[in-house]
Amino acid sequence: MIYFDNAATGGFKPRAVTDAAENVIRYLSANPGRSGHRLSVTGANIVYNCRSIAAEVFGGTPERVIFTKNCTEALNIAIFGTVNRGGHVITTVYEHNSVLRPLYSLQKQGIINFDTVDDTDKDMISAIEEKIRPETYLIVINAVSNVTGKILPVQEIGALAKKHNLLFIVDGAQAGGHIHINIEKNNITALALAGHKGLYGIMGSGMLILSETANVTPLLYGGTGSESFSLSQPECYPERLESGTLNLPAIAALSEGLRYIKNNMINFSETVYEHTARLLDGIYDISRVKCYSKPNPAGIVSFLIEGMESSEAADILNNEFDIAVRGGLHCAPLIHKKLGTSPDGLVRASLSVQNSAREIDFFIKAIKKICER
């Protein structure tokens, strides 16, 4: 199979990643840090180690690296945990439902209202700044669109947030492992990440990286192994936001994934960029094909074949060519509305550095064959 669905879950895992997960599953089945015995202490060290590497990669301190089950949980903690008395939020049309649905639920409850800006008529920075009002307290954006692969200007939006004293939450689901993001340099209050995409971890892992100034109300309350006498959730991080047993196999794997990208990301990003350029080059001139992506380091190429539903095209690619892509709306409805591709959506091929030029060329041929019918 040619696996071009890496934006959903990365298809390739380094041997160190799978070994780390398996080692925990087979030999270290014990709650990390909850007891004082050898296995529990070893587990706690693995967890701390992962926090440290994450802080090296994304900035901040190990104590403010919060482990979650996926990027969605991280975003929900960040959005609901900073809402306080509510107010006005600015977000973009590029967002995933993991941002839009939490915001919409808060709006329906009358706690916030939010604007979704786009950058059709003006640049994103101006579009956002124009919407800032006295009651605005938060900007939330995804760093890379999961539909088009477009990179949003995180650095500049962070500076804008700082200038206006706003919180700044970044959805790094498609950015982690592909582009550099640093919570300090980019003035990010909370950065949400998926472990199982560009960071080479396994499913069941996500992170929320908090700035020193972030003050986040928990979404989950429960046992933390600390201050157990108290019915209040501990104030200190990470315990404040991490209740219940952690997913040790996934955290051990994520450590290795982070190590893998730490020194390789620049090279990887260049290769992935070239992959998307090659793919776009190959399909751009095919009549019936309409592309919605530009070359990008996140590996995302979305397009449609005129006269064919995106799900049909994806099915043909799977059934006849054994190529895995994803059709539909990719859980990001507003960008499809903007692109005029709603409700049918687009075919998304999402590539990783491990995909080969040969796979891309085979894919291009497949698209040609489908279009020539």
Added chain:
Amino acid sequence: MIYFDNAATGGFKPRAVTDAAENVIRYLSANPGRSGHRLSVTGANIVYNCRSIAAEVFGGTPERVIFTKNCTEALNIAIFGTVNRGGHVITTVYEHNSVLRPLYSLQKQGIINFDTVDDTDKDMISAIEEKIRPETYLIVINAVSNVTGKILPVQEIGALAKKHNLLFIVDGAQAGGHIHINIEKNNITALALAGHKGLYGIMGSGMLILSETANVTPLLYGGTGSESFSLSQPECYPERLESGTLNLPAIAALSEGLRYIKNNMINFSETVYEHTARLLDGIYDISRVKCYSKPNPAGIVSFLIEGMESSEAADILNNEFDIAVRGGLHCAPLIHKKLGTSPDGLVRASLSVQNSAREIDFFIKAIKKICER
């Protein structure tokens, strides 16, 4: 090492469980059910399969088996998701902080108030019934105390809840795999379970089993792969309560764990009961030892050595005898207050069916040696 910390995380995993997790990690790294391609469809089948087995074991329908990252998340979804306009809640002194802290946070916000009942002076049923008021809407109990191993009368409390038309949430963290619980037979609205304890799954897995009548507001909002055009969370289960990428390795493992206990639980429970009886028998007469458990099928034996902090005893067992137990409060502060063992806590040995009589006898000798110093 002798591993007697199975109530935190089960130490033994059947080969089928570890193989299932590893198979997904190595060969099935793709989002279950999000795309239409082969890997995604295979993943979706694994997930549905696990829902089906869980419903066979605990009652209900596959669609109302909600996968969570741990039992704590399941309890938080159940408690926060059914609070509606608030009111009065009845719980017990046996509860874990995964129940007490959510309730306490709701009480601090003025949304609910709650009573914690105990069964010192009267039986639990009468103690609960006495506290029911017109504004009471919920009873929440753990089925088995994680501190003493005491089994609460789930069946009778369920009948009481039904009689008074109350919601009934059960924390099955220590019960799953050890005693029979069925949401229909026991009139349970929502049953929360840990995957990595008595159900033989791996860390990162939990479940919430909902009754047909349960109506639960989501705690997490996000992508579900369904109704992606809508900014509202889907109404239908399980999507309503499952946002973001599922933990496929853990779910695949849990299927095998559930299969493992499905036909063996009665035998297992008998053996575990005998294990605890043997252990209690062996330490009961040691001077300085005070026991707080009775023989039970959950494998939990708590005790203290007079004149020694529980953490010190646990450390000696680990360092000198290579035995893993857990000291302290076990995240259940109120039961320790009731027992008079707060704030120092107890030594908890938690056994599984895979522990041997020989290990238990070695443990008894170790306790004797420690007490004779």
